[in-house]
Amino acid sequence: MPRLPTSLLREAYTIDRLLPALLxxxxxxxxxxxxxxxxxxxxxxxxxxxxxxxxxxxxDALLRDLVRQRASGKPxxxxxxxxxxxxxxxxxxxxxxxxxxxxxxxxxxxxCSIRNAQSLPSELRVLDLCxxxxxxxxxxxxxxxxxxxxxxxxxxxxDVSDTSLNLAAHNLKRMRKDKSWAExxxxxxxxADVLLNPFADQKGGRLPLKRAFETNKQxxxxxxxxxxxxxxxxxxxxxxxxxxxxxxxxxxxxxxPPHSTTADTERGDTFYQPLLHIARDVEAKIVLLEIAxxxxxxxxxxxxxxxxxxxxxxxxxxxxxxxxxxTPSSTQxxxxxxxxxxxxxxxxxxxxxxxxxxxxxxxxxxxDDAHRLLKSHGNFTSSFHTNGLSI
Amino acid sequence: xxxxxxxxxxxxxxxxKPAVRRGVRLQSxxxxxxxxxxxxxxxxxxxxxxxxxxxxxxANGFDTRAAKKAGEYSRIVLALxxxxxxxxSVAELTSLMHDPTTDPExxxxxSDDLGAIRTQLLNASQSLVTSLVxxxxxxxxxxxxxxxxGAGGSEAAIFAGDLLRMYQxxxxxxxxxxxxxxxxxxxxxxxxxxxxxxxxxxxDHESAYGFFRxxxxxxxxxxxxxxxxxxxxHTSAASVHVLPSLQANSVAESDYDDPDSDYYVDPKExxxxxxxxxxxxxxxVNKTESAVRLTHMPxxxxxxxxxxxxxxxxxxxxxxxxxxxxxxxxREKREEEMVAMRRSVVGVAKMGRxxxxxxxxxxxxxxxxxxxxATVHDLDDVMEGGQTxxxxxxxxxxxxxxxxxxxxxxxxxxxxx
Ligand SMILES: C[S@@+](CC[C@H](N)C(=O)[O-])C[C@H]1O[C@@H](n2cnc3c(N)ncnc32)[C@H](O)[C@@H]1O
Numbered sequence: 001m002p003r004l005p006t007s008l009l010r011e012a013y014t015i016d017r018l019l020p021a022l023l024x025x026x027x028x029x030x031x032x033x034x035x036x037x038x039x040x041x042x043x044x045x046x047x048x049x050x051x052x053x054x055x056x057x058x059x060d061a062l063l064r065d066l067v068r069q070r071a072s073g074k075p076x077x078x079x080x081x082x083x084x085x086x087x088x089x090x091x092x093x094x095x096x097x098x099x100x101x102x103x104x105x106x107x108x109x110x111x112c113s114i115r116n117a118q119s120l121p122s123e124l125r126v127l128d129l130c131x132x133x134x135x136x137x138x139x140x141x142x143x144x145x146x147x148x149x150x151x152x153x154x155x156x157x158x159d160v161s162d163t164s165l166n167l168a169a170h171n172l173k174r175m176r177k178d179k180s181w182a183e184x185x186x187x188x189x190x191x192a193d194v195l196l197n198p199f200a201d202q203k204g205g206r207l208p209l210k211r212a213f214e215t216n217k218q219x220x221x222x223x224x225x226x227x228x229x230x231x232x233x234x235x236x237x238x239x240x241x242x243x244x245x246x247x248x249x250x251x252x253x254x255x256x257p258p259h260s261t262t263a264d265t266e267r268g269d270t271f272y273q274p275l276l277h278i279a280r281d282v283e284a285k286i287v288l289l290e291i292a293x294x295x296x297x298x299x300x301x302x303x304x305x306x307x308x309x310x311x312x313x314x315x316x317x318x319x320x321x322x323x324x325x326x327t328p329s330s331t332q333x334x335x336x337x338x339x340x341x342x343x344x345x346x347x348x349x350x351x352x353x354x355x356x357x358x359x360x361x362x363x364x365x366x367x368d369d370a371h372r373l374l375k376s377h378g379n380f381t382s383s384f385h386t387n388g389l390s391i
Numbered sequence: 392x393x394x395x396x397x398x399x400x401x402x403x404x405x406x407x408k409p410a411v412r413r414g415v416r417l418q419s420x421x422x423x424x425x426x427x428x429x430x431x432x433x434x435x436x437x438x439x440x441x442x443x444x445x446x447x448x449x450a451n452g453f454d455t456r457a458a459k460k461a462g463e464y465s466r467i468v469l470a471l472x473x474x475x476x477x478x479x480s481v482a483e484l485t486s487l488m489h490d491p492t493t494d495p496e497x498x499x500x501x502s503d504d505l506g507a508i509r510t511q512l513l514n515a516s517q518s519l520v521t522s523l524v525x526x527x528x529x530x531x532x533x534x535x536x537x538x539x540x541g542a543g544g545s546e547a548a549i550f551a552g553d554l555l556r557m558y559q560x561x562x563x564x565x566x567x568x569x570x571x572x573x574x575x576x577x578x579x580x581x582x583x584x585x586x587x588x589x590x591x592x593x594x595d596h597e598s599a600y601g602f603f604r605x606x607x608x609x610x611x612x613x614x615x616x617x618x619x620x621x622x623x624x625h626t627s628a629a630s631v632h633v634l635p636s637l638q639a640n641s642v643a644e645s646d647y648d649d650p651d652s653d654y655y656v657d658p659k660e661x662x663x664x665x666x667x668x669x670x671x672x673x674x675x676v677n678k679t680e681s682a683v684r685l686t687h688m689p690x691x692x693x694x695x696x697x698x699x700x701x702x703x704x705x706x707x708x709x710x711x712x713x714x715x716x717x718x719x720x721x722r723e724k725r726e727e728e729m730v731a732m733r734r735s736v737v738g739v740a741k742m743g744r745x746x747x748x749x750x751x752x753x754x755x756x757x758x759x760x761x762x763x764x765a766t767v768h769d770l771d772d773v774m775e776g777g778q779t780x781x782x783x784x785x786x787x788x789x790x791x792x793x794x795x796x797x798x799x800x801x802x803x804x805x806x807x808x
Binding site: 025026030031034035037038075076077080083084086087089097098100101102103228230231232236240241242244245249253254290291292293318319322341342344 | 663665667670671672673674675676677678679680681682697698699700701702703704
């Protein structure tokens with residue numbers, strides 16, 4: 001990382017003695033000022049909650065301590081304990097990935113595109129694999145019910161980590177205390193390993209998803225599958241992630257586990273084949289997968305096309321709702337790319353649900369759809385690692 | 392026998408307390424006289440007749456538009472009725488006094504009462520004239536007061552902070568709820584005591600716009616700055632803008648969607664920019680970036696907001712502020728057009744956002760408003776948002792009313808020709 005110019009540090013110092021330290025993680029003055037303000041507000045809230053202990057002196061000491069932590073690279077969200085995900089304030093704890101705004105933008109865009117559809121079923125089922133803080137189920141619920149209330153939403157979040165599942169449950173409990181939270185539908189969380197072969201035996205207390213569905217008496221078919229899985233390759237982990245991410249966020253959430261012979265790029269893609277196969281098995285009609293960049297997006301889109309069960313596949317950028325700066329909207333490898341920013345997710349859909357998304361409905365009969373689902377099962381087990389799974 | 396009717400009415404008139412009209416003390420010659428300019432009286436009568444028709448129409452069935460109009464007119468009708476009553480009384484008393492057959496005792500009584508009745512008439516005339524002045528379309532709304540330092544470097548920024556505290560204190564004393572919508576001192580933090588770079592105070596009180604709109608303009612300060620070592624007096628300034636607050640439900644929801652309304656902003660004409668962490672994004676980066684900037688392209692109005700860690704919250708605040716600014720801009724443009732039209736008729740003072748409206752002179756402990764001409768001497772009380780500030784604000788409202796009346800008369804005169 002380039003060194004910060006001395007003049008910038010000096011300017012920061014004349015504004016506030018605590019600012020130069022924040023320039024390290026923030027890199028620019030505007031961001032550093034914002035963070036200092038939020039840290040101050042946080043300290044004031046804490047002080048107001050436990051009054052009459054040392055007054056300003058203790059407040060100053062606390063602020064200095066928090067600034068020092070932040071300067072060491074600790075994410076602001078772990079220090080403050082929360083991050084905003086769309087309109088929701090989600091609790092964050094070390095050991096669980098901090099929700100990203102880019103993810104929220106994709107989720108909001110998906111919900112906004114379908115929530116006003118006429119043809120939604122009376123019960124809509126959403127599966128979120130690799131749920132982390134539970135932010136995706138919570139935001140889906142919130143955005144959906146802020147527009148309509150005549151549909152029963154069933155959302156299930158799945159993760160392999162107990163720390164994540166505990167935090168997700170806690171976040172749900174906290175949301176339900178909020179007055180504006182709609183007490184409708186149902187949100188649940190479940191432990192499962194999405195990489196495990198469904199036919200494999202239980203491994204070190206981990207259940208494959210299908211087995212977990214059975215054990216927990218969960219539904220086996222889902223309308224929408226969403227996932228923001230670990231997608232960073234080992235080399236990108238060292239080259240592309242920031243120090244704060246590497247030093248403080250769980251690697252389990254970022255980099256897929258190693259398995260025998262895979263090269264760097266394939267390792268980054270580890271989750272997508274299994275996720276797409278799960279999508280087929282649960283007969284998902286809409287699939288939204290977050291990805292790292294355009295290259296990965298194109299690889300994932302091709303994988304999805306090869307399954308031959310989808311009627312449409314497109315790539316969304318960080319702000320999918322924004323019209324791109326460059327008109328007309330681009331296409332690559334036969335996939336249209338929507339929005340502004342870096343490529344962020346791949347959307348696949350099949351059958352009549354195209355109308356939920358406001359896309360032209362493909363002329364495919366129910367029988368044909370069932371047939372292609374069945375046919376696609378040919379290369380079934382190949383994508384799951386039957387051995388050597390270690391994290 | 393002969394005098395009973397008026398004696399009775401007189402008692403009634405006396406019992407009715409003179410109407411308290413705060414801030415509406417008219418100094419111009421036209422309005423201090425008991426007589427109303429004929430053009431205005433004619434207008435009031437036309438409106439009363441129209442009101443009569445509306446009431447009849449409403450008796451036969453409800454009609455929202457008619458009801459609304461009748462409601463607006465009722466103020467004028469009432470004022471006209473009061474004026475008629477008072478002028479009849481004056482006429483009766485006068486004729487009684489001039490009637491040689493009047494009993495001397497009665498005449499004395501009548502002349503005693505004439506003074507009081509004349510005051511009634513004067514008040515009634517003023518009420519009638521002011522009732523004819525169209526109410527400012529934003530007057531009923533809560534408002535935003537924006538304060539920014541003008542020329543004069545850090546002294547201007549310190550004074551901007553002083554003005555903010557003055558308005559905050561004023562709101563506290565008068566029970567107006569106020570919140571800081573945006574606050575940035577030159578450090579980019581919110582700590583007090585540091586010169587201000589921008590503040591937006593929301594005054595969440597019905598009719599706050601009407602109450603504070605006279606504060607808009609350039610406020611000038613003359614004093615020896617704390618930073619000045621040689622003891623020289625400096626002149627600096629801060630600008631104050633007053634906008635209608637369109638947060639939440641201050642305006643009917645439909646007005647936001649009605650392209651003809653002042654509050655309408657076409658989303659297609661607004662460019663949204665969100666600040667994002669540079670680089671790869673996604674899981675690679677975990678920096679919080681929530682700043683939002685909106686640009687209304689036709690007017691090149693830019694609003695940016697980064698106070699909250701939540702981007703949707705910043706976006707929402709930015710939209711509300713953008714709507715307020717655009718509504719105010721449109722209004723100002725229309726007011727300017729009206730002023731331009733009238734200037735040929737009468738020298739109506741212009742009050743744009745660039746005009747110097749008030750001077751705070753610390754050496755002389757005095758505050759002078761350049762529009763109303765009012766000068767007060769208790770500067771400390773003004774800066775603490777006390778009664779003296781109220782007094783000077785009131786003088787401005789009177790001045791505004793006077794200008795409106797002049798304009799109204801000029802307009803009626805034009806229409807006659
Ligand atoms: C990138 S995080 C996404 C968290 C959350 N959905 C979000 O968007 O903030 C990936 C999550 O996948 C979980 N995970 C990792 N390996 C998994 C596996 N084999 N099966 C299920 N979940 C797994 C991690 O615990 C982590 O919470």
